[in-house]
Amino acid sequence: MSVDVLMPALSPTMEEGTLTKWTIQVGDKVSAGDVIAEIETDKATMEVEAVDEGVVEAILVPAGSEGVKVNTAIARLSGEGPAAAPAPKPVAAVEAVPTAAATVATSASSGVSSADPEIPEGTPFIRQTVRDALRDAMAEEMRRDPAVFLMGEEVAQYQGAYKVSRDLLQEFGEKRVIDTPITEHGFAGIGVGAAFTGLKPIIEFMTFNFAMQAIDHLINSAAKTLYMSGGQIKSSIVFRGPNGAAARVAAQHSQDYSAWYGAVPGLKVVAPYDAADAKGLLKAAIRDPNPVVFLEHEIMYGVEFDVPEGVDWVVPIGKAKVRREGTDVTLTAHSRMVGFALEAAEKLAEAGISAEVIDLRSLRPLDHETIVASVKKTNRLVSVEEGWGPYGVGAEVCQRVVEHAFDWLDAPPTRVHGEDVPMPYAANLEALCLPSVDKIVAAVKSVTARG
Amino acid sequence: MGRPKTTKTSQPNLTNTSQMLDWYRSMLLIRRFEERAGQLYGMGLIGGFCHLYIGQEAIAVGMQSVKQTGDQIITGYRDHGHMLAAGMDPKSVMAELTGRAAGVARGKGGSMHMFDVEAGFFGGHGIVGAQVSLGTGLAFANRYKENGGVSFTYFGDGAANQGQVYECFNMAELWRLPVVYVIENNQYAMGTSVERASSEVQLFKRGLSFNIPGEQVDGMDVEAVRAAGERAATHARSGEGPYILEMKTYRYRGHSMSDPAKYRSRDEVDEVKKTRDPIDHLRERMAALGMADEAALKAIDAEVKKVVADAAEFARTAPEPDPSELYTDVYLEA
Ligand SMILES: Cc1ncc(C[n+]2csc(CCOP(=O)(O)OP(=O)(O)O)c2C)c(N)n1
Ligand SMILES: [Mg+2]
Numbered sequence: 015m016s017v018d019v020l021m022p023a024l025s026p027t028m029e030e031g032t033l034t035k036w037t038i039q040v041g042d043k044v045s046a047g048d049v050i051a052e053i054e055t056d057k058a059t060m061e062v063e064a065v066d067e068g069v070v071e072a073i074l075v076p077a078g079s080e081g082v083k084v085n086t087a088i089a090r091l092s093g094e095g096p097a098a099a100p101a102p103k104p105v106a107a108v109e110a111v112p113t114a115a116a117t118v119a120t121s122a123s124s125g126v127s128s129a130d131p132e133i134p135e136g137t138p139f140i141r142q143t144v145r146d147a148l149r150d151a152m153a154e155e156m157r158r159d160p161a162v163f164l165m166g167e168e169v170a171q172y173q174g175a176y177k178v179s180r181d182l183l184q185e186f187g188e189k190r191v192i193d194t195p196i197t198e199h200g201f202a203g204i205g206v207g208a209a210f211t212g213l214k215p216i217i218e219f220m221t222f223n224f225a226m227q228a229i230d231h232l233i234n235s236a237a238k239t240l241y242m243s244g245g246q247i248k249s250s251i252v253f254r255g256p257n258g259a260a261a262r263v264a265a266q267h268s269q270d271y272s273a274w275y276g277a278v279p280g281l282k283v284v285a286p287y288d289a290a291d292a293k294g295l296l297k298a299a300i301r302d303p304n305p306v307v308f309l310e311h312e313i314m315y316g317v318e319f320d321v322p323e324g325v326d327w328v329v330p331i332g333k334a335k336v337r338r339e340g341t342d343v344t345l346t347a348h349s350r351m352v353g354f355a356l357e358a359a360e361k362l363a364e365a366g367i368s369a370e371v372i373d374l375r376s377l378r379p380l381d382h383e384t385i386v387a388s389v390k391k392t393n394r395l396v397s398v399e400e401g402w403g404p405y406g407v408g409a410e411v412c413q414r415v416v417e418h419a420f421d422w423l424d425a426p427p428t429r430v431h432g433e434d435v436p437m438p439y440a441a442n443l444e445a446l447c448l449p450s451v452d453k454i455v456a457a458v459k460s461v462t463a464r465g
Numbered sequence: 466m467g468r469p470k471t472t473k474t475s476q477p478n479l480t481n482t483s484q485m486l487d488w489y490r491s492m493l494l495i496r497r498f499e500e501r502a503g504q505l506y507g508m509g510l511i512g513g514f515c516h517l518y519i520g521q522e523a524i525a526v527g528m529q530s531v532k533q534t535g536d537q538i539i540t541g542y543r544d545h546g547h548m549l550a551a552g553m554d555p556k557s558v559m560a561e562l563t564g565r566a567a568g569v570a571r572g573k574g575g576s577m578h579m580f581d582v583e584a585g586f587f588g589g590h591g592i593v594g595a596q597v598s599l600g601t602g603l604a605f606a607n608r609y610k611e612n613g614g615v616s617f618t619y620f621g622d623g624a625a626n627q628g629q630v631y632e633c634f635n636m637a638e639l640w641r642l643p644v645v646y647v648i649e650n651n652q653y654a655m656g657t658s659v660e661r662a663s664s665e666v667q668l669f670k671r672g673l674s675f676n677i678p679g680e681q682v683d684g685m686d687v688e689a690v691r692a693a694g695e696r697a698a699t700h701a702r703s704g705e706g707p708y709i710l711e712m713k714t715y716r717y718r719g720h721s722m723s724d725p726a727k728y729r730s731r732d733e734v735d736e737v738k739k740t741r742d743p744i745d746h747l748r749e750r751m752a753a754l755g756m757a758d759e760a761a762l763k764a765i766d767a768e769v770k771k772v773v774a775d776a777a778e779f780a781r782t783a784p785e786p787d788p789s790e791l792y793t794d795v796y797l798e799a
Contacts, residue, residue, distance in 0.1 A: 022507035046500060065500050085508060172656035172728065195626035195662040196593050196654055224592065227627070262512030262564075264575045266591035435795050439575030440564035441512060442785045 018087035031055040032080045042070045068093025121318040139320040147289035151296035163190040166218030202228035206235040209251040219255035236305035237280030252299045254308035265436035270401030275307040276377040283378040285309040287352035289319035294329030311350040334381035340370035344388040347398040348374040358454035382414040393424040394461045403431035425461040482756045492522040495546040497773045506722045511562045515576045518546030520717040523743035525550035527690025531698045539587040539600040540619035542577035551584045559780035572786040594627030601633040604644035615701045616644045623654020634675045641706035645697040651716040656728040669711035684712030685743040
């Protein structure tokens, strides 16, 4: 019985690739695990391993073929087993973890333009991924200040589990780019202790899910020591890493900690959306004399935006940003949800509803002046966040608006947020669990239908 | 208790033919199942993280043969092999990987979070090191209930550096809890080798200052695993407290499905596959003992292939969970 070898996918989001090379020929005998070909996508090169044993009967797709669709038969083996796609084995730089890039555009506009008042006139821009913007922010600050160092799991030799620290080891060496064992509680505490003496650590958590091992040091040690010491001891330290839901990684790896850290006096909490803010806010966080929790988003890492070039681009912590102006409703969001809110605003415009979109950027301090000013204009508020609703960021935003703009509201403030359950694994349940553009549109319609 | 009996051992234990054939079937099932899971991942049918057990089969299988009814197993996210070794239905495990209602966790847990209390399998945990405390808790309950059960608590060489491991080592010995700590030392934690992460690379010595005996075991040799497992389980079951087994092993594939694996050479991997493969090793052993009946082995190969193909087909076509499942299992009725 012959079996077809199928074009494999490296990740669930890969649809096609280039078959660069065959390492077998017709007549060769292969067994499971043998490398038979090399394929390439925009993200990675991978070796294809045979899964079944057999003799190569035919090569159906010649080396050098581009745009070969996943699951196309690429070779035929005479074997005993059932038809089998080979296992992909990546050999080039990709994340150690799946990305859900297919669920977002790989390039996006964030409403920033050269007309942005934050950006000096005539500043040139480059297109850059959020990942590279974060990397550049760290590199620039490490060049500027020898007290800055980076520590975390897989940050050095592996170049970052998500490649955010790519090339930093090469430039700054082992003294300043430090791989740790899997010991979050320990190395977070080491970071804070080092910060007590004036060093400026950047502590990377592979994801914020794992920072739960270390949260005592973020709160009890980093956030409170300045106060407890009567102002003697500062902790100028950044805790950073991806936060929130990635794709299909289920309950223990998909959680948004915005509200958790947002509740703690002594911490600053930042959650950028686009690459320019990722860079500018990270530089500000590193320079800040206080502990800063810097929440990134895995699904945004690969998305490109315009980033100012050739200037020392620092975005002050504590300022929200109006990403789109509108008159009928105010949408607030942070991190990846800003993109959802912008998309919803676009859809709403088609329906004749003008939405103003505010990117919170900084969760603590929260810039409620910008939100309140917007609500006084639109008279309606819908907050959007990926995390759970109860006791959440949206709850805080709504409270501030009620407190400062109660008389301007034409409808009760409304929240869109992740469902109040742990994140399920199944694809259909996961989609139901997360906020979506449609859920935002529906929430806006529910408040604009009134008054 | 006196000084810990911290030793390195690897004395294979003569076993009978049916035991060996069982091991062979079980290890082959894991190997073929994992290869197929890798394929399904490549086809987009499995999402998120998927950590394969290929190369480490002898550990779960050898230890399973010392497990008694009522004992518990708990491990991390690299858990498919332990479940199959524990006799769980390959269909329901594979259907969990594809996120279907018929999955062992009804599609809610996925690859890293699977449970089957009936099989004594308490997960499947995504947070590195968490299972060590939980497994110690299972042992605590066994002692509390005086049920004679032993907790087999598995973790990796990377997990062995987490602080909670040592908090639990101390309590386990202090309270003489019936727990066997099985360290699956596959030499890497993601891209970090043991040498780069551990000041003491002989992980069986990690219990020394707690007075917990430890042994280093050839984890590619199912007989050695079984023999050491028996010593450890007997120690734990008889009320003498915890025992550490450091299983020297190797993972053939990347850490998870999309690991570029640049931290080790292809030659290193090939060398292990060629010289230390646990399945080849068992086959050779059976041949040397005159136990290898080629026809019997062939029949097992064919049977396993079919079981795995059926599981994959089932997992591919089984329906997704009902949307209402999103809100179930959050709380029990009080
Ligand atoms: C607390 C925590 N930190 C980090 C991670 C990310 N992570 C998952 S597996 C892993 C490596 C673990 O290696 P090891 O314990 O040797 O087990 P192996 O994967 O080799 O089986 C890491 C760092 C995690 N899941 N949990
Ligand atoms: Mg390991």
